[in-house]
Amino acid sequence: MSSKRSLRQKYSQLAKGSVDPRNTTTDRQFVHGDEPVCNRSNNPLFSSILSTRLQRRQVLRGTLAAAVTTMFAGPVLDGLKARPANASSPMLGFKAVPVSEADTIVVPEGYSAHVLTPWGEPITGSYPSYSLNNTGAEQGMQVGQHHDGMHFFPIEGNSPYEGSSVDGLLVMNHEYVEPRYTHAAAIGQALGRDGYPVKADGTREADQVLKEMNGHGVSIVRVSQQSDGRWSVVQDRLNRRVTALTPMDIQGPVRGSDLVKTKYSPDGTRTRGTINNCAHGVTPWNTYLAAEENWAGYFRNGDETIPREHERYGVSTEDSRYGWDLADSGADEYIRFNASTQAASATEDYRNEPNTFGWVVEIDPFNPNSTPVKHTYLGRFAHEGVVFQPPVEGQPIVCYSGDDARFEYIYKYVSTQPYSQATASGALLDDGTLYVARFNEDGSGDWIALTFGENGLTPENGFQDQADVLVNTRAAADFVGATKMDRPEWGAVDPNTGAVYFTLTNNTNRELEQVDAANPRPENRWGQIIRWNEVGGNPTSASFEWDLFVLAGPEDDSRKLSGRTLNEENIFCCPDGLWFDASSRLWIQTDMGEGDMNKGDFVQFGNNQMLAADPNTGEILRFLTGPIGQEITGVVTTPDQRTMFINVQHPGATTTDEAFAAGDINSRWPDQDSSIYPRSATVVITKDDGGIIGT
Template sequence: MTDQHYLDENYDMNDSGNPEFFELLNKQMNRRDLIKKTAGGAVAMTLAASLTGCGSDDNDNNNSAPPATETPNPDVDLTTRPSSLSFTPVEKHTRSEFTVPDGYDFKILHAVGDPLNSRLPVWDENRIPSGISYDRRVGDNHDGMTFFGMNPSTLKYDANESNQGLLVMNHEYIQRSDLHPRGSSFSDSSITEDEVFREVNAHGVSIVAINKNPVTQAISVDLDSEYSSFNRRITAATVIDFAGPVRGTDLVKTAFSPDGTSTRGTINNCGNGYTPWGTYLTTEENFNQYIARQGDVRDAETEYAIGTRYRMGSNASGYNWQSITDPQLTEDKTLFSRWNSIVSGTSATRDFRNTVNTFGWIVEIDPFDNRQRPVKRTALGRFAHEDCRVSRAIPGQPLAFYMGDDSTGEYIYKFVSDAVWDPKDVNGGYAAGDKYMNSGKFYVAKFDFNEATGEATGEWLELSMSNPSITAYERYKFKDQADILVHARIAADAAGATKMDRPEWVAVNPENGEVYVTLTNNSSRGSSYPTDAANPRRYADDDDASGRLRGNINGHIIRFREPDADVTATTFTWDIYLFGAESDSIEDVNLSGLTDANDFSSPDGMWFDPRGVLWIQTDDGAYTDTTNCMMLASLPGAVGDGSVQNAKSGDGTQKTPTGAILDDSKLRRFLVGPKGCEITGVTMTPDYKAIFVNVQHPGGTWPANQPGHLISTGRGSRPRSATVVITRKDGGVIAGETLEPSKA
């Protein structure tokens, strides 16, 4: 979730009164070992996913030496988590450079506009490609991302394969002045049809075939081999099916799909997830920003739902895509008119009044199947989805999908499948998705804390018509489960969930099943939203001359554990794993004891690799006077390993349960991005020898100003969002130095 200005209060819309599955690795492995070694997020060792170098903007980074010509083969157990981190912590900086630790190298793999087919011309800023061609080019503002290994014989998902695979990534939104030929003179009031096509196609998801050299670890985009046939785009114009309880209901019927079984497009794709059976989950976040609804006033209940809780008022103008009323490049006028969500016909099947209800879902994509349509999984609820992570895949047990709603004062959710996991469903595609994601129970989280005993507990509140708090809610009268899912925020209000400081990415610890959630920040915490133990800090930034930085400025990461790691449990215990802070903050702000080697602000992207290393990324506007956004590596303990502390809460304090203090052997900075960017999206190859991250909305002329690191073919001065791949110069395991005998 991009946060260039610390907080956008437009995301504050809650006015309620509520306070992997690997092939068993070893057939002799016992159940306890299986649970421990099953990968966080769902696929045990299956999906790997999911610089101190100096110089000016015009100079190459000093980490640009070519990879080793021979790969050492140290005796490293890839299933073992490092006991400590020993790479050199990357220093904070505000340069227009991407920097990684000594001994590591990076390459810019591809950037916005790069072709996914060798027959297309390369991106050229002096001859920007046509808008229509962007449905075969890499999209803009790269975000969540997962690597899927591909078996070279079957061309199917292979959890063990690191040398060829599909890199699947989101494109959250667009940098309009950098995307179009007219650049900074662009105005949406005069947007052209070609520009609309470019913007629509630059959203969505890219599927990119890549190869890794097993000797040098060098990564390349595959544009010509048999694997390149998998390269494709899912955009804001792609036809997508509905599945689950909302499919076919009146709430999603439109002129495009009068029977409510399909829709067109996915937008504002931020965080991501992946399934044990080998499919990708993309999330639809701030969809309300795209849709026009000018002068359209409906009944009070509908206005509360659409305007207040889903933030699309009667004067919404969207991106003005609906202004193309006489298209010349297509005969399908609904490509544009569908973005106008007003009542204009005699029924919902004759207009697009329900367009707003067709976005805000989890979308399943099978990267290995380009014949069937992607699917919007409605049983998982509709809100500003930031991320979706699956519990550990344990045979005979249900799967849980954990999700955050990235808006101020919104909630943390989970969906628990009725079906129990069967490893035979690997490569089951959308049929497996139907099995595990269409039927189950939907919950929202409530956090409690007993100050007298220091006990931190929580409850999962079911969102269904069997919950009397929902059926008796006065502000909105729910008709059925489909209504609850479409208006999940209102159902969570009714149930009494805890308002959180912008829940963003979720991660599942592969060692113990504990769930981590980033809470990025909230300038209104302590004012519009009183502090509580789960959101305890209100403070000011003494370095901020404008005085605008108040509330929960730097964010935190909360985590919880369900009893016996049972995902069907309706209770949990919790603490706050880390508090973002500047290293020189006062003690009751810097509760995690961060130092110059690991201080950070506004945690956003987050992912456990299958070993149990937690990668934390930032999207910050509060600490950027000192450092650009970054990614850190950490080695967590467990819920309850710390103590109760007093957090600064305005003029007083708030007691809160905190995790153990981590020194820089357990938490340290792995990279810093170029000025102006967000670091987001993280995934690895299963051999842990290549790690991928995304650089979103960089400033200056990056990545062109680091030419020695470019694989991407386009050149020019415009800043471009891009995917970066990082390897060790000696060909070793990422963050695995302490596991190697010669370096232990």
């Protein structure tokens, strides 16, 4: 009770308008995939909960190691029992590939891979060819940079999972950019991953900023399989770019709130652009969801005190990530990234601009004239993605999202109105209940409603209305006592059982006294995958049962579902991307950070990789390894499961600033041309015999 009282006092004070930035953590040393640690609540850590749960087993077994083995040998979920440790998996019919440090894509014997839609591929407008000298406007007609979450929509436009397997719309996120690989002006400068060219007077060339903004967002591009079996881009009216400049509507309880009123939208109903889109979502009504993840660092607030809706998310009190607000033209679309108070009211400056980011954005890929929508009822945080339970006619829509930062939370949304295939639309995401997860020590879990007036979310405790709760989703989750997790990343729902899986990629801030049986390592470098079933098989249930699917890591520091350790065929760490195919085969992608990849203890894992898993036996095999310096991300197949698309993001990102200045780039993938910088790209994978991927 004492910790909750202190939280109430804290957030009541924050609600009065501001906090002292000297008491905040702005940690400017975080890399592109990480936010600074912003959660300073006293909520229990997942590690401490799991430790309590396992202490009883330790008494019986005698050692911590035995407790870990017991945990994985006997899952508590009735529908997810492990098979015997020596069981073979009929779902995994390929020979595992070894770890690799090569600057190429490696797939199993009997498979082929080729590149599609690299950064700079022309897809619309005047179709300008890729060049380092492309202008900002030309980048807006090309595929964006640093591909991430992705879906293949069959061209009929009736269902996201049924229809043509040879013709469709490939829709993908572009998480961020590397300015050093973007501008000819960067050649010869000692620039790191986020370094950018600056003029002598400290400003930035506006066209460079425009190019970076247009490198963000989403690409919608028609692709088709040709007579020789290869895939190519089709020039089509549906091809489209959504960028950091695209006008967007705000819907849900936050629409019209004082918290999102700006000079651009004095009535708080619109904003411009979407940035740092990581994973994605696919709605049952055939639209695409782009999730805004590490967006806070794009802004700066130089005020002496900053509001909790900036502080709790890590908005910088110093320089913004790319210095977009420094564009020399001083145009409105650039200066909005300075969220400092600069006028008499919020409708005359951009103090509220950060509040219009951190949402989930719905895009209709089949209507190029439609306006994207930010759905505020799904909460504001570092969204990794959105995954849906299979829709049931007459029942509410249910979806999940993770907040990808250390010690943050996992959320569930349940619509108020039931799903009807004939009438379903984005309106289902604008009226419902947002919940946050609490993982209990006995293997049970609770969904706690983040609803104004409930669970202490009242004016007395610092929350003024539902809009305030949602703009400050993290603060609300802190207040109700949600469980801190180790960087929740992608989620996946088994389409045949409804079981939910989430990757917890790592948490190097875990301290020695927080070690427990499920996380038996100080500084959790390797990560794990958690899973749960909703009680009674009802996705709208207020409770769930959870367990762990795999504890990632090297051969001597890992556990599979069988209780055995990982081996040379499947050692991996830092699980990130996650996706179930129609056959319930689980695909796992890894994201070792650029600062760790191929260094020290991480050498044994090689480059980032993708694996396939059987959720019944817990068996895992390595399916693919990527080139140097990249992250494997984004995975989907065509409806017939005979073509797979995956993304390779930021190849060459491990090039040091000194090496970049000397022209010593450590990757030239995919062009393998010394005159062309490395480029993110989609990879198409097929089985040589035309069979189903993974069998």
